[in-house]
Amino acid sequence: MIVNDTTLTGTHMRTTNTLRRAGIALLAATTLTTLPLTATATAAAPAGTTAAPAGTAHGAGPWRGAWAASPQAPSAPFGPNWSQRGFSNHTVRQVVRVTAGGTAARIELSHRYGTTPLRITGATVARTAAGGAVQPGTVRHLTFGHGRSVTVPVGGTVLSDGVPLRLKALESVTVTLHLAGDTGPATFHHAAGATSYRATGDHRSDVSGAAFRETSSSWYYLTGVEVLGGKAPRRDAIVAFGDSITDGVGATQDADNRYPDELAERLAAAGAPRAVLNHGIGGNQVVNDTTWAGEKGIERFKKDVLTERGVRTVIVLEGINDIGGSGPGFPGGPTPEVSVERLIDGHRELIRQARAKGVRVVGATLTPIKGSPYDTPENEARRDAVNRWIRTSGAYDAVVDFDRAVADPADPDRMLPAYDSGDHLHPGDAGYRAMAEALDLDEL
Numbered sequence: 321m322i323v324n325d326t327t328l329t330g331t332h333m334r335t336t337n338t339l340r341r342a343g344i345a346l347l348a349a350t351t352l353t354t355l356p357l358t359a360t361a362t363a364a365a366p367a368g369t370t371a372a373p374a375g376t377a378h379g380a381g382p383w384r385g386a387w388a389a390s391p392q393a394p395s396a397p398f399g400p401n402w403s404q405r406g407f408s409n410h411t412v413r414q415v416v417r418v419t420a421g422g423t424a425a426r427i428e429l430s431h432r433y434g435t436t437p438l439r440i441t442g443a444t445v446a447r448t449a450a451g452g453a454v455q456p457g458t459v460r461h462l463t464f465g466h467g468r469s470v471t472v473p474v475g476g477t478v479l480s481d482g483v484p485l486r487l488k489a490l491e492s493v494t495v496t497l498h499l500a501g502d503t504g505p506a507t508f509h510h511a512a513g514a515t516s517y518r519a520t521g522d523h524r525s526d527v528s529g530a531a532f533r534e535t536s537s538s539w540y541y542l543t544g545v546e547v548l549g550g551k552a553p554r555r556d557a558i559v560a561f562g563d564s565i566t567d568g569v570g571a572t573q574d575a576d577n578r579y580p581d582e583l584a585e586r587l588a589a590a591g592a593p594r595a596v597l598n599h600g601i602g603g604n605q606v607v608n609d610t611t612w613a614g615e616k617g618i619e620r621f622k623k624d625v626l627t628e629r630g631v632r633t634v635i636v637l638e639g640i641n642d643i644g645g646s647g648p649g650f651p652g653g654p655t656p657e658v659s660v661e662r663l664i665d666g667h668r669e670l671i672r673q674a675r676a677k678g679v680r681v682v683g684a685t686l687t688p689i690k691g692s693p694y695d696t697p698e699n700e701a702r703r704d705a706v707n708r709w710i711r712t713s714g715a716y717d718a719v720v721d722f723d724r725a726v727a728d729p730a731d732p733d734r735m736l737p738a739y740d741s742g743d744h745l746h747p748g749d750a751g752y753r754a755m756a757e758a759l760d761l762d763e764l
Contacts, residue, residue: 382548382549383426383482383546383547383548383629384420384422384546384547384548384550384557384595384629384630385420385544385545385546385557385595385597385628385629385630385631386418386419386420386421386422386425386487386545386546386547386595387416387417387418387419387493387544387545387597388543388544388545388559388597388598388599388624388628389416389509389512389539389542389543389544389598389599390509390543390599390600390601390614390620390624391430391432391433391507391508391509391543391624392433392507392508392509392510392601392612392613392614393432393433393507393611393612393614394406394433394505394506394507394508395510395611395612397510397603397612397613397651397652398510398651401508401510401536401537401538402506402508402518402536402538402540403505403506403507403508403510403538403540404505405505406502406503406504406505406506407499407502407503407506407518407540408499408501408502408503409499409500409501409520409521410498410499410518410519410520410521411496411497411498411499411518411519411520411521411522411523411524411526411531411532412496412497412499412516412517412518412540412541413452413494413495413496413497413516413517413518413519413523413529413532414494414495414496414497414514414516414517414539414540414542415448415492415493415494415514415515415516415574416492416493416495416514416539416542416545417490417491417492417493417576417581418487418489418490418491418492418493418545418547419489419490419580419581419584419593419594419595419596419597420489420547420550420557420593420594420595421486421487421488421489421491421547421549421550421593422486422487422547422548422549422550423484423485423486423547423548423549423550424482424483424484424485424547424548424549425445425460425482425483425485425487425493425545425546425547425548426462426479426480426481426482426483426545426546426548427443427445427462427479427480427495427542427544427545427546428477428478428479428480428542428543428544428545428546429472429477429478429480429497429541429542429543430476430477430507430541430542430543431472431473431474431475431476431477431478431507431541432475432476432477432507432623433475433505433507434472434474434475434476434503434504434505434506434507435474435504435505436474436504437471437472437473437474438471438472438503438504438541439469439470439471439472439499439500439501439503440464440469440470440471440472440478440497440498440499440541441468441469441498441499441500441501441522442461442462442468442469442497442498442522442524443461443462443468443480443495443496443497443498443524444459444460444461444462444495444496444524444525445459445460445462445483445485445493445494445495445496446458446459446460446485446493446494446496447485447487447491447492447493447494448491448492448493448494449527449529450529451515451517451529451532452517452529452532453527453528453529454494454496454526454527454529455527456527458485459525459527460483460484460485461483461524461525462480462481462483463480463481464478464479464480464481465481466481477543479546482548487547489584489588489593490584490585490588490593493545495542495545496523496524496526497524497540497541497542498522498523498524500522506540506541507540507541508538508539508540508541509538509539509542509543509601510538510601510602510612511537511538511564511567511568511569511601511602512537512538512539513537513567513568513569513571513573513574513578514537514539514573514574514576515535515536515537515573515574516535516536516537516538516539516540517529517532517534517535518532518533518534518535518536519531519532519533519534537573546629555630555631555632556594556595556630556632557594557595557596557597557628557629557630557631557632557633558580558583558594558595558596558597558631558632558633558634558635558764559596559597559599559625559628559631559633559634559635560579560580560583560596560597560598560599560600560634560635560637561599561600561617561621561624561625561634561635561636561637561638561670562599562600562604562635562636562637562638562684563600563601563602563603563604563605563613563637563638563640563641564600564601564602564603564604564641564746565579565600565637565640565687565746565747566578566579566580566598566599566600566637566638567598567600567601567602568580568581568598568600568752569602569741569746570741570742570743570746570747570748570751570752571741571747571748571749571752572748572749575749577749577752577753578598578600578752579747579752579753579755579756580596580597580598580600580756581596581598581752582752582753582755582756582757583596583756583759584596585756586756586757586759586761587761590761592761594764595630597628597631599624599625599628600637601613601614601620603641603645603650603651603652604616604617604620604638604641605617605638605639605641605642605645605655605658606618606638606639606642606658606663606666606667606670607642607658607662607663607665607666608642608645608655608656608658610645610652610655611652612651612652613641613651613652616666617638617666617670618666618669618670618673621670621673621674622673625674625679626673626674626677626679631677631679632679632680633679633680633681633682633764634674634679634680634681634682635682635684635720635759635764636667636670636671636681636682636683636684636716637684637686637722639663639666639667639686639706640686640687640689640694640703640745641655642655642658642663642666643658643663643686643694643699643702643703643706644689644692644693644694644699645658646658647693647694647696647699649693649694659702660702660705660706660709663702663706664706664709667683667706667709667710667715668715671683671715671716680717680718680764681716681717682716682717682718682719682720682759682763682764683710683715683716683718683719683720684710684719684720684721684722685707685710685711685719685720685721685722685723685724686703686706686707686710686722686723687722687723687726687727687735687745687747688723688726688727688728688732688733688734688735688744689703689733689744689745690731690733690734690735690744691734691744692743692744692745693745694745695744700733707723718760718763720758720759720760720763721758722755722758724758725754725755725757725758726739726747726751726754726755735747735751736751738750738751739751739754
């Protein structure tokens with residue numbers, strides 16, 4: 321029986337921290353019909369929320385992450401976007417590049433920061449063509465618990481059912497959401513570094529991008545693409561966790577040149593493609609919450625990283641906003657000053673959380689800030705102290721020295737001009753490539 325609308329509450333709900341761990345087998349198929357899987361919604365872990373079934377420990381199940389983005393609360397720190405007003409009778413088309421291939425796909429949508437239940441009227445997935453267009457013959461209608469529509473509770477997350485769609489590692493996929501009603505403010509990811517498209521009315525099945533006349537550089541509701549099949553080990557994924565430098569600010573728009581993208585390309589070129597999942601948020605801090613850049617890292621790490629399916633290693637590059645955020649130039653206003661000791665304690669907490677889940681953790685040194693708005697003698701001294709601890713303490717399982725990888729040899733506190741995006745804080749494409757090349761693939 322086809323259900324026209326699915327509301328995911330009660331026994332269908334899972335806590336946020338168990339969402340991706342609830343693996344359900346999907347039968348192999350060669351047809352283009354939808355393969356049903358029970359959709360899963362999560363709420364913000366209230367008392368009495370249904371726990372994950374027995375036997376679904378971290379990394380279990382055949383599905384694995386192929387692309388990810390961390391959700392953020394609606395905000396506009398750097399100019400208008402669609403998050404604060406949300407959507408009404410709109411179709412939103414979003415393009416992402418997967419880092420692992422498979423024979424079937426499903427999507428994850430987050431309503432973590434919603435204020436009223438969210439109705440997804442319909443959704444499709446397809447291989448990407450140019451701009452807002454998709455490749456003919458590849459459009460697959462997604463279902464949620466066998467229904468084409470789904471209502472996501474406030475604070476919830478939903479997984480679609482799987483559909484057969486062959487994807488290769490490093491191939492782009494287009495996810496289209498139809499939102500017929502008023503959504504209210506939208507959970508989103510601000511610095512996508514990719515173009516999203518919007519049309520009025522229902523255009524979820526369109527092959528052409530002609531109706532999609534509005535664009536944005538953020539992702540909305542979409543926080544994951546998972547794949548089934550492929551030859552990778554069940555627990556082999558890498559998560560890049562951090563701030564805007566992990567998020568890829570300064571890289572060329574729509575070019576997939578963030579350092580995690582470049583790492584995925586290195587792995588594929590070496591004949592060992594692995595999922596590399598980007599959980600960076602521009603402006604994020606380790607020990608301070610912010611109004612626009614996500615919860616503090618020691619809190620969101622549990623939700624964004626440790627719920628990912630099949631994670632083996634996490635790379636931690638975060639702390640420069642804790643150091644520089646107390647100054648007057650930080651968007652949204654200064655955050656409390658953070659001592660070296662408190663920042664190191666925050667890193668130790670991230671390490672503890674990762675190891676408790678059996679995840680290998682690689683520490684990355686903080687990159688140069690000379691000439692940037694964060695450049696003060698006090699901030700430079702704190703950066704040096706944190707980097708010295710990362711390099712020498714032995715607290716991390718391994719260390720990657722991003723600082724030295726992008727620094728100017730003639731002026732080590734400054735980023736090499738060839739690697740600088742222009743603001744003396746964020747690398748450009750060449751800088752992100754140098755960071756990826758600094759990683760020892762054996763250490764991962």
